[in-house]
Amino acid sequence: MSPSSSVLEPEDGEPFARVHRAHYRGFVVDAPSVLPASLHDDVERAFDDMRSRGEFTHDVVSAGNKVSTTYVRRCLLGEDGMTYHYQKLRLFAQPWRGREAYEVVRRLNETLTRSARERCEKLGGAFAESECEYNVTLINYMETEGESEIELRNEEKFDLGTTSVSWHSDSSLRENSTVAVYHTYEAPERKDWRVALRALNAECEVLCVPLEDKATYYMCGEFNATHHHAVLTGSSARYSSTHRVAVVAKDTFQYIKRRCIDALAIVPDLERENKPLDAKQIQFLADVHREVEFQWIRMFHLQGEAHAAWHDTYWTRKIAELTEAWDRMEACFRVILSKLKRSSRSPESPPRAYAMLLYALKTVKELRDEYTKRTKASAYASLPPSQRPVDLPAYDNTSPLPFELKPVIYFLEEEQNKV
Ligand SMILES: O=C(O)CCC(=O)C(=O)O
Ligand SMILES: [Fe+2]
Structure with missing residues (x-):
């Protein structure tokens, strides 16, 4: 034909x-x-x-x-x-x-x-x-x-x-x-x-x-x-x-906000002194942390500052709320790390907790590497600067964890070997 x-x-x-x-x-x-x-x-x-x-x-x-x-x-x-x-x-x-x-x-x-x-x-x-x-x-x-x-x-x-x-x-x-x-x-x-x-x-x-x-x-x-x-x-x-008729199961602010609320509800438990770390709780925290970081916060900043300005009546505030929740999760990871460091041989730090945190941080590291690579794609060069990715959330020396998780992962691997 x-x-x-x-x-x-x-x-x-x-x-x-x-x-x-x-x-x-x-x-x-x-x-x-x-x-x-x-x-x-x-x-x-x-x-x-x-x-x-x-x-x-x-x-x-x-x-x-x-x-x-x-x-x-x-x-x-x-x-x-x-x-x-x-x-x-x-x-x-x-x-x-x-x-x-x-x-x-x-x-x-x-x-x-x-x-x-x-x-x-x-x-x-x-x-x-x-x-x-x-x-x-x-x-x-x-x-x-x-x-x-x-x-x-x-x-x-x-x-x-x-x-x-x-x-x-x-x-x-x-x-x-x-x-x-x-x-x-x-x-x-x-x-x-x-x-x-x-x-x-x-x-x-x-x-x-x-x-x-x-x-x-x-x-x-x-x-x-x-x-x-x-x-x-x-x-x-x-x-x-x-x-x-777009799918809504995992695609609305109401959904991700609920997930963050549920994750933050277990933070006090994870951070409690002398309480053995629960691997399942770490996993849940990690799942939500990853989802809110890569599916929401970074997706928003990926689209540039003009996009953020255009969304200033609704989404900018919503993303700020999600970022606050994510910050709290990062701080919780920091506390979990200190607990693991302090009591590497005690029952408070079961090997499953090490393994879970290590797995979670490795996944985040891989996704951050992929994200960084994406932000450097040549496709952005043809766009006005205001439409290029913005490097947020910001990190400084008061951040609980660094953007580059390599040293943290290395530390955890060392500790795990000692257990
Ligand atoms: O413009 C059209 O007619 C269809 C556009 C389209 O297929 C789309 O936006 O997915
Ligand atoms: Fe279409």
């Missing part, structure tokens, strides 16, 4: 309709007229307002060992405390209650939640059970070829031209949840922004769908998991707001 014969577009008529029915039923498009004209206007103004304030930025993501910058600029809005994790990066959602522009996006979100539900019910079967209570939207701003300082990539499998977002399924979503994408672009008459769709479990043509300005498309139920989608670049700038 030549590349062109393996791609179908709506203008192909019946063959397109047949393949769509057979393999892409979960992909549905709403014409602009489905939403009120006033909402279209408000949303466009809101996006422009956010863009004029510099709120759309490139993400520096990581896949395997490769660190790269996204072609699109993005911005995440959502419920209080929500984050969205993709390609080893945690995005922190700007709460969509409060500012006028964000309230408009929240209104769009509510409207799309309702339309998505109607669309899924209409499709029936398993689609009707799918979830569409959107808790975040990842908004993309896409430039056209030549406008962006980052070169667009060519789609090579099917020869579809340049992609603004290459083939993928969205990650970190609730299973079988529907994704709704609203978009708007500068030159509506051209109708040249398209999404490409590809079935993963079927031998069939790829679909290429041009989308009218201000249209919405839905990937219903399991569609996202059973297909890949890509965005084919048009000839004028475009916004797309991608509404998602």
